[in-house]
Amino acid sequence: MRDVLESILDWYDGGETFGLATVVNTFRSAPRQPGAAMAVSARGEVVGSVSGGCVEGAVFEVARQAIDTGKAFFEEYGYSDDDAFAVGLTCGGIVHVFVEAVNRRTFPELPEIADSVKRHEPVAVATVTSDGPTRGARRVIWGDHTSGSLGSSGLDYAIDDDARGMLAQGRTGQRHYGAHGQRRRDEVAVFVQSFAPPPRMIVFGAIDFAAAVARVGKFLGYFVTVCDARGVFATAKRFPDADEVVVRWPHQYLDEITVDERTAICVLTHDPKFDVPLLEVALRTPAGYVGAMGSRRTHEDRAAKLRAAGVTEEQLARLHSPIGLDLHARTPEETAVSIAAELIQERWGGSGRPLTGTRGRIHGPAH
The missing domain is CATH 3.40.50.720 (NAD(P)-binding Rossmann-like Domain)
Structure with missing residues (x-):
């Protein structure tokens, strides 16, 4: 999201709802790493990239759907040997993309996150990406305070601890938990995007x-x-x-x-x-x-x-x-x-x- 932050803030400040697509996981030879983002405005303007051009057209349509419905979507894109004309990554990789609608109501912490990034202060954004009633739930973790909830106090506690550790290492990626934050469970997938100070x-x-x-x-x-x-x-x-x-x-x-x-x-x-x-x-x-x-x-x-x-x-x-x-x-x-x-x-x-x-x-x- 860092690469598109300036553009989406303009839309956000103007009161728009826009679609935000974020790479949350990759396999094999996918060209973009987790955290890469593409945003689509209500007018159809596009900034950023999630695959270097391979699946942007398909992601654009999902982003427009997110804007229209307010729903969040989890999409997998990859090259299919059985269907050479399928939407996919011709380089042979697989990419998981989370697409959500963003506006002042759904993401009230965005301006504070942008300020932290500008000041080179560490901040992490944790989002539930797995299917279920809490999909799209978000928690923002700074060094000294937090905002939002992922659905349970146990899960919030676990993600706070992990996100601060990932921030210290400058790492972005997916974590899996039980519904109440239990370790080594696969019930809830949470994507943690670290906005660590630049190297x-x-x-x-x-x-x-x-x-x-x-x-x-x-x-x-x-x-x-x-x-x-x-x-x-x-x-x-x-x-x-x-x-x-x-x-x-x-x-x-x-x-x-x-x-x-x-x-x-x-x-x-x-x-x-x-x-x-x-x-x-x-x-x-x-x-x-x-x-x-x-x-x-x-x-x-x-x-x-x-x-x-x-x-x-x-x-x-x-x-x-x-x-x-x-x-x-x-x-x-x-x-x-x-x-x-x-x-x-x-x-x-x-x-x-x-x-x-x-x-x-x-x-x-x-x-």
């Missing part, structure tokens, strides 16, 4: 390559920080795509902030007095990605200095250096693409090879 990308080194990396990082959905000790270079004007520009000694700044498994650290300083103490700190954090720019000779010299500083071989093995995939990139923009490609590969586990030379699933499982 952080911290780019060290206020150089032209950093501007390109900041741009592609923002495109990939990161909250981007550019940091350099030289105030004359580290300015918002030079890095318009960064969310923030910090003038600090890099290793001191990194040592003072919160870093988690979703954080990407890109060291582009090209200067041992900056990057060695910085990498010494970075490789001891839980950051999911630590990369450093430089030649292979620079890497060997840097690695020797890091070992001398007490960095272990296990920690050094986490370092992506030289940074990026082997694309023979030359310009700052091409280098930024190679770094982005490596980040995506790290996240999803791809081979980095051309798809024409591979077999099996194109879209790997979500980690």
Whole structure:
């Protein structure tokens, strides 16, 4: 829903009822992940996507039906070998889509959710998707309060606990419970959409390559920080795509902030007095990605200095250096693409090879 939030708020504020379709589960090679959304206005305007084009036409009709009837629908779409002309995903996947009518009465918490997303504050939306009298029931979970009910206090208690755990991990997905929140039961399916703060990308080194990396990082959905000790270079004007520009000694700044498994650290300083103490700190954090720019000779010299500083071989093995995939990139923009490609590969586990030379699933499982 994050991708369509701005558009649906305009409809919502105008008092409209619109259809909201959300991917709640996928199997095999479905192109969109749970949480992907498509919205249809009462006038027939469409924003967003649930399948990249395969089933949007069918979902559009269900959304119009939801607007007309006020009912919620659970639909499964997939390619059928028995009926090649059936509505389905020609890529071979299966997608479950939950479609509901939304307006001020059915979803009073939407503006507060939007405010939380804008402020990068964690919030989760839990919705009953299984068939039954509580289908469409919704509960919204913030860090310090909740709103709505899924039908029983026991179920509310269970979902509050699980949703906060999913928020901490930045995970969106389906959970199953008994009618009163019992674990390991399959009576009630609840889809939990986590609006966790975006992952952080911290780019060290206020150089032209950093501007390109900041741009592609923002495109990939990161909250981007550019940091350099030289105030004359580290300015918002030079890095318009960064969310923030910090003038600090890099290793001191990194040592003072919160870093988690979703954080990407890109060291582009090209200067041992900056990057060695910085990498010494970075490789001891839980950051999911630590990369450093430089030649292979620079890497060997840097690695020797890091070992001398007490960095272990296990920690050094986490370092992506030289940074990026082997694309023979030359310009700052091409280098930024190679770094982005490596980040995506790290996240999803791809081979980095051309798809024409591979077999099996194109879209790997979500980690």
